[in-house]
Amino acid sequence: MKHISLPADESAIRGLTVGDQVLVSGVMVTARDAAHKYLVENDDPDAKKVLAGSMIYHCGPVVAREEGAYRFVSAGPTTSEREEPYEAAVIRRYGVRGIIGKGGMGARTLDALKTSGAAYLHAVGGLAVLLAKSVEKVEGVMKLEEFGVPEAMWIIRVRDFPAVVTMDSHGGNLHAEISRRSAERLHDLLAPSPGDTGV
Amino acid sequence: MPQPDLTDHFTELIRRASTVLPSDVGAAIRAAADHEDEGSVARRVLLSLLENAAAAARESSPICQDTGTLTFHVTHDAGFSRAVLEDQIREAVAEATRRSFLRPNAVNALTGKNSGNNLGTGAPLVFFHDAFGRSEAADTQHSTLSATLLLKGGGSENVSIQYSLPDERLGAGRDYAGVRRCILDAVHRAQGYGCAPGTLGIGIGGDRMTSHMTAKEQLLRRLDDVNPDPDLAAHEKEAVEKLNTLGIGPMGFGGRTTVLGVKIGARHRVPASFFVSIAYMCWAFRRCTMTWKDGTASFES
Numbered sequence: 327m328k329h330i331s332l333p334a335d336e337s338a339i340r341g342l343t344v345g346d347q348v349l350v351s352g353v354m355v356t357a358r359d360a361a362h363k364y365l366v367e368n369d370d371p372d373a374k375k376v377l378a379g380s381m382i383y384h385c386g387p388v389v390a391r392e393e394g395a396y397r398f399v400s401a402g403p404t405t406s407e408r409e410e411p412y413e414a415a416v417i418r419r420y421g422v423r424g425i426i427g428k429g430g431m432g433a434r435t436l437d438a439l440k441t442s443g444a445a446y447l448h449a450v451g452g453l454a455v456l457l458a459k460s461v462e463k464v465e466g467v468m469k470l471e472e473f474g475v476p477e478a479m480w481i482i483r484v485r486d487f488p489a490v491v492t493m494d495s496h497g498g499n500l501h502a503e504i505s506r507r508s509a510e511r512l513h514d515l516l517a518p519s520p521g522d523t524g525v
Numbered sequence: 526m527p528q529p530d531l532t533d534h535f536t537e538l539i540r541r542a543s544t545v546l547p548s549d550v551g552a553a554i555r556a557a558a559d560h561e562d563e564g565s566v567a568r569r570v571l572l573s574l575l576e577n578a579a580a581a582a583r584e585s586s587p588i589c590q591d592t593g594t595l596t597f598h599v600t601h602d603a604g605f606s607r608a609v610l611e612d613q614i615r616e617a618v619a620e621a622t623r624r625s626f627l628r629p630n631a632v633n634a635l636t637g638k639n640s641g642n643n644l645g646t647g648a649p650l651v652f653f654h655d656a657f658g659r660s661e662a663a664d665t666q667h668s669t670l671s672a673t674l675l676l677k678g679g680g681s682e683n684v685s686i687q688y689s690l691p692d693e694r695l696g697a698g699r700d701y702a703g704v705r706r707c708i709l710d711a712v713h714r715a716q717g718y719g720c721a722p723g724t725l726g727i728g729i730g731g732d733r734m735t736s737h738m739t740a741k742e743q744l745l746r747r748l749d750d751v752n753p754d755p756d757l758a759a760h761e762k763e764a765v766e767k768l769n770t771l772g773i774g775p776m777g778f779g780g781r782t783t784v785l786g787v788k789i790g791a792r793h794r795v796p797a798s799f800f801v802s803i804a805y806m807c808w809a810f811r812r813c814t815m816t817w818k819d820g821t822a823s824f825e826s
């Protein structure tokens with residue numbers, strides 16, 4: 327188990343490789359579709375301040391407002407693939423050190439991780455209650471009015487947020503590897519067998 | 526005798542469905558964890574799912590933040606007005622949303638506007654079934670009703686799929702060997718989307734609509750049941766074994782557990798059509814049944 331504290335410097339992230347189980351602590355920011363589009367179309371200095379050295383969490387949380395403060399109630403990862411058109415640009419422009427989501431991302435993001443020194447961390451989908459518990463404090467929120475609760479950029483302080491490195495800064499990609507191996511196995515299973523009439 | 530007001534019982538049904546993992550699903554995840562290597566990521570992930578489910582049940586928090594689509598199956602004796610039951614269910618859905626057992630998840634198909642309370646056109650979906658025979662309809666009144674609720678998230682619904690055989694890409698002909706190819710293909714394609722380990726509800730035959738319906742109905746079955754049709758039972762067992770050799774594993778991290786179960790139903794088809802529908806249910810397989818009998822409600826998940 328490795329501990330990562332945010333903001334992280336490049337060497338800490340370069341030290342991560344595919345398969346590492348990590349616990350992340352510090353300040354990170356949630357962002358999904360509307361936020362990614364916004365970050366690419368604008369050069370937001372406020373966003374830059376929090377994102378530099380930090381991580382982006384693909385998450386549309388359920389947030390409760392209690393006595394004037396926000397609390398994360400249920401906050402598992404959402405599918406990352408949707409942000410593939412934007413992520414490489416966001417990583418480069420804002421100096422992001424990591425992306426947390428589920429399902430992995432594509433070739434452009436992998437390349438940005440490599441050149442910028444960042445990593446993709448996979449959180450467990452559906453682990454919504456436990457992951458919400460690792461959010462100690464909501465430090466702020468950007469674009470709440472404009473984007474609504476699930477799409478806003480929530481600035482959260484997490485402690486020991488659990489994840490697994492599935493794409494690293496050296497080109498390692500667990501998703502591609504598992505996909506390749508399972509495709510080979512699928513190919514074997516689909517090989518015509520006696521009694522299989524085919525088309 | 527006026528029809529009883531079951532609204533609060535329906536609200537409780539929703540709370541339980543969203544926050545309590547069914548016992549058979551929990552048992553299957555635990556067995557799967559034991560089957561993965563000590564210290565492996567796969568095992569760790571499976572155990573964390575159980576931890577999450579325990580915390581959700583303790584705090585009445587949704588197991589997953591995507592509380593999905595709500596489908597009710599209500600079976601009742603004579604005397605219940607279905608219109609009244611549906612009103613009570615809709616009121617319960619709105620109340621459960623207010624109490625955060627459900628995320629507001631019903632959006633206008635075209636404008637994307639969220640209704641805020643999970644009510645909308647076709648939302649929730651309620652199916653009614655008779656629990657009485659033709660002759661006894663008049664004797665039984667308001668005494669028994671059972672309602673099963675299934676919650677299905679978007680990530681898992683998006684990878685559900687329907688094949689029409691023959692399928693040349695898969696080399697799948699119009700027989701069970703062809704069906705087998707569809708099943709393997711569907712799970713391979715679902716990796717990285719629906720949170721694994723999943724459960725497959727499979728419908729063979731029927732038309733486009735009933736094939737999908739048959740697939741979804743299989744998800745009402747318990748994971749530990751045995752298909753009364755011995756051929757289908759054998760196919761189910763074989764499918765689970767084969768799929769778990771794909772190595773996709775929990776969350777796609779690799780491992781021996783890619784699916785928890787496969788449930789197959791078949792219905793007659795016209796000679797010209799051969800559909801295979803696959804309803805993918807993620808690990809957060811949320812369902813609960815409420816039974817109302819002689820004035821008291823009991824729940825089973």
Ligand code: SF4
Nearest residue numbers: 452589678680720807
């Ligand atoms: S696929 Fe299931 S467990 Fe995963 S995020 Fe969707 S509803 Fe939750």
